[in-house]
Amino acid sequence: MNTKTQITLDQIYAPIQESMTQIESTIVDILATSNDLTREVIRYFFSNRGKLLRPALCLLGAQFGKSDLKTVLRVASSLEVFHSATLIHDDIIDSSFVRRNAPTINAKWTPQVAVLVGDYLYDKSFSEIFGTHKQDLISLFLSTATTVCDGEILELREKDNFSLKEDQYLEIIEKKTASLLSTCIESGGMLASLPMEQIVALKNYGLYLGMAFQIVDDCLDFTGSQEDFGKTIGLDASEGVLTLPVIRLLSLVSENQKSEVFKIFKSNLGPEKLSYLQNLISEYGTVNYALQKAKDYTDRARLELSTLAECPAKKSLQTLLDFVIQRSR
């Protein structure tokens, strides 16, 4: 193993280290409630922290100018709260039972609890963002919320659509994932009152980063180990969600193999069937194809950074691109 390439998020988060330690308590503060059940579910969900990539992007974006730290912290935390709401609802949609190596809310409680606690988190994130009274930020957030939801509905509609094209897939992941990552870093730039040109650069960086991030995530669904990945492996396929490695595979294989793949999708995917799919994907190198696409997006993201002054935050954003690609290894 080449230790040089083992980038950690701690390294990337170094310029915002102090703020990052306050994200959790800010989230707790935003979500304070006298409702026992809500509090218990929230404590459970947030005790198992994710990468906190969204608040980190907001904080990093704000590093390029001057901003009110307290406001940036509230916004960064609200973005994580919003993202958490989508995760909680996603887990109902995907019938996921494991996230971050722990039972999901719908598994530990019920889908009903997950619907309502997700709604509660939505409400609170909207309230908090509105509390900034910053019109441009609020508008951006509201339109992104709609876009994310639209992307998820598109994904749901295209389940089991074996004719799904690569550009449709890219539209879905842009909406459901990249749009929010983009908005996180753009929000930071807005709060730091950066010149429009730089805000657009950050926005685009976030978008390309998000595309790469989701493509890698979709590859890990086939190549990851559950322990590292923190989610159920093969879940997308078992749920009929076609991702880039499979879309590419279907464009390459013979008609016979295609109907085999269809059968796998239509059946309850067991370990053997998953491994058939994994072998085919490996044989045709379609994970590599997808990872090359991800790499292309990180290259485009890197280019966007060129208009920004050299600083520790810029270095972090560059390293984050390497980190995203490294995840796939």
Place this chain on the structure above:
Amino acid sequence: MNTKTQITLDQIYAPIQESMTQIESTIVDILATSNDLTREVIRYFFSNRGKLLRPALCLLGAQFGKSDLKTVLRVASSLEVFHSATLIHDDIIDSSFVRRNAPTINAKWTPQVAVLVGDYLYDKSFSEIFGTHKQDLISLFLSTATTVCDGEILELREKDNFSLKEDQYLEIIEKKTASLLSTCIESGGMLASLPMEQIVALKNYGLYLGMAFQIVDDCLDFTGSQEDFGKTIGLDASEGVLTLPVIRLLSLVSENQKSEVFKIFKSNLGPEKLSYLQNLISEYGTVNYALQKAKDYTDRARLELSTLAECPAKKSLQTLLDFVIQRSR
């Protein structure tokens, strides 16, 4: 049948008749989307109109002063959109298959579609209310959204709690139902720039109306016919939700009968068991007890109107109180 008491919503809505005809098209406008699936689900859901009580309350509230009709229409429609989102999510929570005599979204599509389309409606209602740029209205709406959600989580937590007290029940229905009805009419008053005293009177009127409305609704779960009620009869009981007629019953019956009632709640409620419960409720007159409570609330609501000038809208609000009580017959 005494025809004198047969109040219709058309009579009540007479002062706002023209605006009411525009609610549907305004909702369609607010929810416009290029996403086929979303559009199809939305068209289906709104083709089967409910009572439109929430937009009507907003419009009636605005009648007591001068306001920009277009803004009132957008806000009134957004409140219905928000309410629809809660209904769509509620139907997942209650596993309801029938609403307004038609299959629910989770029945006709899937619970997954219902989660996401509900989220979409939430997003759009927030966006639209935010679009008014009226700080007091936005704050009111955001806090109400949280209250409604909190009430629903409370209800969920208290499912199968056979020790539920009347005041806990009242807290739940105040949060989940009355708070929004109150906010609807208060919003109308705000948009008409009424004096604070009158806004508070409308707010209180809405709260008491909402309490009465929900208590009657809960009684109809035992006494209604599915055709008139538009929902599955006995659903609350079958889902373990204790409402006033049952809470009162449990405080009156013998220990033996209490354990019979428990058994009913813990079993899959069939027609026979439901009818056992209905007989017991009838024997102990607990629906009548609950309806008297509802009547008390409408009396309090009526008192609140005394500070408001006589006008057709005030007459409508008075008649609406009679209508709510009439529903129970």
